[in-house]
Amino acid sequence: MPGRLARWIAAEPDWDAVYAEQLPRVFNFFRYRFGDTADAEDLTSRTFEKAWRARHRYRRDLAAFSTWLFAIARNVAIDHQRSAHALVPLEQAANVSAGATPEDEASNSSDAQRLASLMTGLTDRDRELLALKYGAGMNNRAIARATGLSESNVGTILHRAIEALRARW
Amino acid sequence: MNDEFLYTLRETPDAAYAERLRGRLHQLPAESTGLRRWPVRRVFAGGAVVVVVAALFSLPSVRTSAQSFLAMFREVNFVAIPVDSRLTGITGQQLDLTRLLGERVQVIQDPGTPVTVLSVDAAAQSAGFAVAQPSWLPEATTLAQVQLQGPRVVRVTADADRLQEILKTLGIRDLEVPQEIDGQVGFVRTSSVVRLAYEWRGNQAVSIYQTPTPNVSMPAGIDLPRLGEIVLRILGLPREEARRFANTIDWHSTVLVPVPPNATSFRQVDIAGHQGVSIETVVPSAAGTRRRSTLIFWSANGRVFAMEGSLAPFELLQMAKSIP
Numbered sequence: 001m002p003g004r005l006a007r008w009i010a011a012e013p014d015w016d017a018v019y020a021e022q023l024p025r026v027f028n029f030f031r032y033r034f035g036d037t038a039d040a041e042d043l044t045s046r047t048f049e050k051a052w053r054a055r056h057r058y059r060r061d062l063a064a065f066s067t068w069l070f071a072i073a074r075n076v077a078i079d080h081q082r083s084a085h086a087l088v089p090l091e092q093a094a095n096v097s098a099g100a101t102p103e104d105e106a107s108n109s110s111d112a113q114r115l116a117s118l119m120t121g122l123t124d125r126d127r128e129l130l131a132l133k134y135g136a137g138m139n140n141r142a143i144a145r146a147t148g149l150s151e152s153n154v155g156t157i158l159h160r161a162i163e164a165l166r167a168r169w
Numbered sequence: 170m171n172d173e174f175l176y177t178l179r180e181t182p183d184a185a186y187a188e189r190l191r192g193r194l195h196q197l198p199a200e201s202t203g204l205r206r207w208p209v210r211r212v213f214a215g216g217a218v219v220v221v222v223a224a225l226f227s228l229p230s231v232r233t234s235a236q237s238f239l240a241m242f243r244e245v246n247f248v249a250i251p252v253d254s255r256l257t258g259i260t261g262q263q264l265d266l267t268r269l270l271g272e273r274v275q276v277i278q279d280p281g282t283p284v285t286v287l288s289v290d291a292a293a294q295s296a297g298f299a300v301a302q303p304s305w306l307p308e309a310t311t312l313a314q315v316q317l318q319g320p321r322v323v324r325v326t327a328d329a330d331r332l333q334e335i336l337k338t339l340g341i342r343d344l345e346v347p348q349e350i351d352g353q354v355g356f357v358r359t360s361s362v363v364r365l366a367y368e369w370r371g372n373q374a375v376s377i378y379q380t381p382t383p384n385v386s387m388p389a390g391i392d393l394p395r396l397g398e399i400v401l402r403i404l405g406l407p408r409e410e411a412r413r414f415a416n417t418i419d420w421h422s423t424v425l426v427p428v429p430p431n432a433t434s435f436r437q438v439d440i441a442g443h444q445g446v447s448i449e450t451v452v453p454s455a456a457g458t459r460r461r462s463t464l465i466f467w468s469a470n471g472r473v474f475a476m477e478g479s480l481a482p483f484e485l486l487q488m489a490k491s492i493p
Contacts, residue, residue: 111177
């Protein structure tokens with residue numbers, strides 16, 4: 001491998017610039033994914049801390065930095081979802097299932113709260129794609145690369161999810 | 170397609186939060202290659218690593234294991250050794266050294282069940298040692314309970330025939346258990362154990378166990394490298410590696426931490442200059458689901474610590490490193 005190319009691959013990104021650019025995207029990805037601000041901050045912190053610690057593993061010749069960062073964010077989301085499910089006591093789970101529907105909860109809240117509440121009625125996959133699209137600001141092609149779905153499949157899933165939300169909005 | 174309403178959830182991160190996180194990131198060290206998944210070979214590469222095989226603990230019952238661990242080991246460095254899956258088949262889920270090295274175990278002093286005390290100070294007063302607390306906690310994490318368990322003294326009488334039987338069952342036919350260990354008596358004396366239980370948003374998230382260095386006494390003349398080699402073979406190490414390892418370490422000041430096959434990863438970690446071991450695993454929860462759990466063991470300033478929690482491993486490490 002030519003020396004210049006090797007140096008380019010090994011060179012670290014400009015972390016301050018990356019942080020300023022990516023923080024709102026990661027933060028909003030988690031807001032769309034889970035809807036709660038405190039969770040979003042916590043999960044965003046975890047994502048950046050993981051990325052920062054593992055920064056020597058990033059290979060710019062293999063993926064764009066945002067692709068690498070969102071792979072970490074998606075893993076953090078999966079871990080959070082697993083632990084959140086596992087940590088909910090059964091009695092709380094019962095309360096959740098007996099509670100109001102997303103539409104009921106949405107009726108008297110702000111637009112943001114309404115949307116977050118309505119999104120809880122979607123599947124995990126739909127929520128993730130919406131989070132990548134509207135939270136992280138990715139286009140369908142980038143979402144397809146990140147998730148392993150085809151671009152047309154991403155478009156179809158998003159279209160249906162948006163229509164479902166619009167119907168309840 | 171009109172999707173403007175879908176942007177209503179977007180928000181700019183709080184500036185103070187962004188600044189705090191940026192500052193924290195700059196203080197975090199990059200993960201070294203030593204923090205990656207730890208190849209078993211590394212265990213043997215370092216001649217300085219030392220092991221005292223005093224107990225095996227069971228990851229499926231994590232809390233019990235941590236307490237058992239504290240009850241059995243002395244202050245030392247920690248080395249992780251993957252356990253051969255055949256071993257769990259023989260001993261069941263609850264791995265127990267006493268079932269391997271000798272079934273004749275007598276509890277001279279029973280620690281009783283753990284009791285909840287009102288405060289860390291009260292625990293320290295009853296336990297007779299200063300209880301260390303982490304100076305850093307993850308956001309929304311709070312100390313929820315302090316528990317204390319009394320001192321314990323256990324007498325173990327070795328059983329050479331039992332050990333030989335296990336070797337035979339595992340198909341290890343080139344090692345003979347020295348008959349001179351048969352009937353030999355050892356003592357394990359443990360001080361009180363304090364457990365600090367932390368909650369994250371109302372849910373049990375982390376437990377930190379600590380106790381002064383337990384004391385392990387064995388009869389003079391025990392051939393520790395030979396006994397260690399036997400145990401390493403039982404744990405699944407190849408013959409040559411077990412022999413080399415057994416003869417290069419100081420068996421008086423190292424803890425072997427067996428890593429069962431269900432562990433997802435393990436690695437050596439540095440806790441403020443002290444060598445420890447972190448093991449990640451997935452355990453069944455009471456609700457029938459599976460949850461990730463991380464165990465960290467280390468020793469510092471005359472005390473041994475065990476931490477178990479469901480938070481992110483890097484958060485647990487940061488907590489551990491903040492314990493003075």
